[in-house]
Amino acid sequence: xxxxxxxxxxxxxxxxxxxxxxxxxxxxxxxxxxxxxxxxxxxxxxxxxxxxxxxxxxxxxxxxxxxxxxxxxxxxxxxxxxxxxxxxxxxxxxxxxxxxxxxxxxxxxxxxxxxxxxxxxxxxxxxxxxxxxxxxxxxxxxxxxxxxxxxxxxxxxxxxxxxxxxxxxxxxxxxxxxxxxxxxxxxxxxxxxxxxxxxxxxxxxxxxxxxxxxxxxxxxxxxxxxxxxxxxxxxxxxxxxxxxxxxxxxxxxxxxxxxxxxxxxxxxxxxxxxxxxxxxxxxxxxxxxxxxxxxxxxxxxxxxxxxxxxxxxxxxxxxxxxxxxxxxxxxxxxxxxxxxxxxxxxxxxxxxxxxxxxxxxxxxxxxxxxxxxxxxxxxxxxxxxxxxxxxxxxxxxxx
Amino acid sequence: xxxxxxxxxxxxxxxxxxxxxxxxxxxxxxxxxxxxxxxxxxxxxxxxxxxxxxxxxxxxxxxxxxxxxxxxxxxxxxxxxxxxxxxxxxxxxxxxxxxxxxxxxxxxxxxxxxxxxxxxxxxxxxxxxxxxxxxxxxxxxxxxxxxxxxxxxxxxxxxxxxxxxxxxxxxxxxxxxxxxxxxxxxxxxxxxxxxxxxxxxxxxxxxxxxxx
Numbered sequence: 001x002x003x004x005x006x007x008x009x010x011x012x013x014x015x016x017x018x019x020x021x022x023x024x025x026x027x028x029x030x031x032x033x034x035x036x037x038x039x040x041x042x043x044x045x046x047x048x049x050x051x052x053x054x055x056x057x058x059x060x061x062x063x064x065x066x067x068x069x070x071x072x073x074x075x076x077x078x079x080x081x082x083x084x085x086x087x088x089x090x091x092x093x094x095x096x097x098x099x100x101x102x103x104x105x106x107x108x109x110x111x112x113x114x115x116x117x118x119x120x121x122x123x124x125x126x127x128x129x130x131x132x133x134x135x136x137x138x139x140x141x142x143x144x145x146x147x148x149x150x151x152x153x154x155x156x157x158x159x160x161x162x163x164x165x166x167x168x169x170x171x172x173x174x175x176x177x178x179x180x181x182x183x184x185x186x187x188x189x190x191x192x193x194x195x196x197x198x199x200x201x202x203x204x205x206x207x208x209x210x211x212x213x214x215x216x217x218x219x220x221x222x223x224x225x226x227x228x229x230x231x232x233x234x235x236x237x238x239x240x241x242x243x244x245x246x247x248x249x250x251x252x253x254x255x256x257x258x259x260x261x262x263x264x265x266x267x268x269x270x271x272x273x274x275x276x277x278x279x280x281x282x283x284x285x286x287x288x289x290x291x292x293x294x295x296x297x298x299x300x301x302x303x304x305x306x307x308x309x310x311x312x313x314x315x316x317x318x319x320x321x322x323x324x325x326x327x328x329x330x331x332x333x334x335x336x337x338x339x340x341x342x343x344x345x346x347x348x349x350x351x352x353x354x355x356x357x358x359x360x361x362x363x364x365x366x367x368x369x370x371x372x373x374x375x376x377x378x379x380x381x382x383x384x385x386x387x388x389x390x391x392x393x394x395x396x397x398x399x
Numbered sequence: 400x401x402x403x404x405x406x407x408x409x410x411x412x413x414x415x416x417x418x419x420x421x422x423x424x425x426x427x428x429x430x431x432x433x434x435x436x437x438x439x440x441x442x443x444x445x446x447x448x449x450x451x452x453x454x455x456x457x458x459x460x461x462x463x464x465x466x467x468x469x470x471x472x473x474x475x476x477x478x479x480x481x482x483x484x485x486x487x488x489x490x491x492x493x494x495x496x497x498x499x500x501x502x503x504x505x506x507x508x509x510x511x512x513x514x515x516x517x518x519x520x521x522x523x524x525x526x527x528x529x530x531x532x533x534x535x536x537x538x539x540x541x542x543x544x545x546x547x548x549x550x551x552x553x554x555x556x557x558x559x560x561x562x563x564x565x566x567x568x569x570x571x572x573x574x575x576x577x578x579x580x581x582x583x584x585x586x587x588x589x590x591x592x593x594x595x596x597x598x599x600x601x602x603x604x605x606x607x608x609x610x611x
Contacts, residue, residue: 102435177466178467211470219438269442272440
């Protein structure tokens with residue numbers, strides 16, 4: 001995949017095409033403003049712009065667009081702020097310990113006093129969301145997501161958005177165990193296999209697993225990227241897309257590092273170490289575009305069966321596209337899905353046989369042909385948006 | 400870099416007891432007062448010498464939070480040594496040792512050498528767990544015991560190296576089947592070659608980048 005990197009694919013955000021990009025940037029700001037002022041607000045256009053080159057461009061725009069992407073009504077700002085008792089709070093000690101250790105996530109030049117104030121707000125947001133949603137469990141890395149919203153939106157708006165996100169996109173990470181998260185990680189290898197069987201086979205041989213991508217997934221890369229601008233750019237993208245998009249982005253990073261991976265010692269520890277050290281100079285715009293392309297070519301519905309065959313526990317819950325996104329569904333839906341689990345269990349055994357029986361070489365050939373036809377930068381954005389809109393109503397984003 | 404044996408370790412214990420700081424002190428000889436938390440598992444490596452033999456320690460540092468247990472557990476398998484760490488200034492981290500130990504014993508091979516570590520020994524004024532208590536727990540459960548400070552580096556080398564010595568002795572006694580990699584021990588390459596491009600020097604986190 002990295003071989004397809006060409007000069008034309010490089011991101012103008014890096015400043016290589018200065019004036020040209022300035023013009024397009026100004027036009028995009030105008031477009032976003034226009035979509036925001038439309039009545040009703042043109043959410044589909046906002047999604048497209050959050051995905052396309054440069055994302056939402058400024059934090060001022062993010063403050064207006066992110067709530068729209070999550071369908072959080074503007075009047076949340078008029079609500080009275082709620083406080084949470086810290087004494088005897090079951091999560092307080094853990095959250096405090098983690099927030100104290102998260103200095104790296106604040107802008108380098110920020111005065112200590114200001115940072116400490118934000119850290120207090122960070123603790124308040126987390127404890128409040130947990131208190132209001134007793135079914136959610138705090139996990140280490142959750143604060144990496146919350147801090148991003150806090151720094152962009154301020155406390156009030158961040159609280160509302162994080163709460164919505166926690167009951168949807170992040171829902172599966174907030175179980176008492178990481179079993180469902182492990183299942184989502186199982187989507188990684190099937191994506192890699194479809195694009196680059198050689199990298200896939202190498203990783204399988206090294207038995208590296210997918211835990212190297214765990215912190216990427218559950219923090220939306222907030223834990224591992226040091227430049228805040230890159231983090232918010234990715235958040236623009238993920239907020240506009242299907243909840244499984246971070247996994248596609250993780251796959252794209254691995255594929256982009258094809259050469260390094262194949263040159264690595266074929267050993268679990270070595271490959272894990274290599275992959276978990278994420279390069280800081282990734283061509284984000286190109287990779288975002290590729291992740292979008294892959295999502296369109298290999299939608300979760302197509303991968304669900306293989307992902308399920310990687311584990312034997314949660315697997316059977318996820319038998320098709322609908323089920324593939326259950327993890328981010330409201331709890332009421334989740335409960336219904338669990339009732340269907342037994343039936344799915346019985347089916348999954350038969351499915352596994354079918355997967356094995358298909359001749360893999362032929363499948364790979366077909367895949368490569370498809371790749372050649374559809375890898376058009378940015379072209380996938382519209383399709384991704386359409387997919388996002390397809391599942392969005394199910395998420396009660398547009399009730 | 401050529402080695403006679405490779406030993407695989409895991410570091411386990413409650414969140415915030417200093418697992419990653421112990422590893423960093425051992426591999427890089429430095430201390431980070433505010434170390435970001437570990438999500439999932441991280442990896443470090445270093446060469447040591449025992450009985451004139453080069454031994455490579457491959458160390459897996461795990462997340463301490465309970466909810467990650469189902470992920471970190473799979474790394475217990477195939478470990479020859481474990482460092483079970485608590486914080487001498489936090490009684491609850493000591494109280495949880497039994498759970499950690501049960502978990503480790505259940506998911507690892509029975510010969511795994513376990514070193515109990517009471518970390519943060521530099522914070523004497525905030526001590527909540529007496530050294531004698533650590534010693535008693537270790538005696539009762541057949542563990543080796545040490546108090547360490549990742550901050551001052553006190554006993555850090557010893558903790559990692561003494562664990563390796565114990566494993567090495569077990570190999571000499573024939574307790575470990577070294578041909579079974581599931582025991583967390585690997586015999587080094589038969590024909591070691593000197594290769595200057597490898598970076599497996601002492602203290603390096605990157606333990607060599609040779610091709611397979």
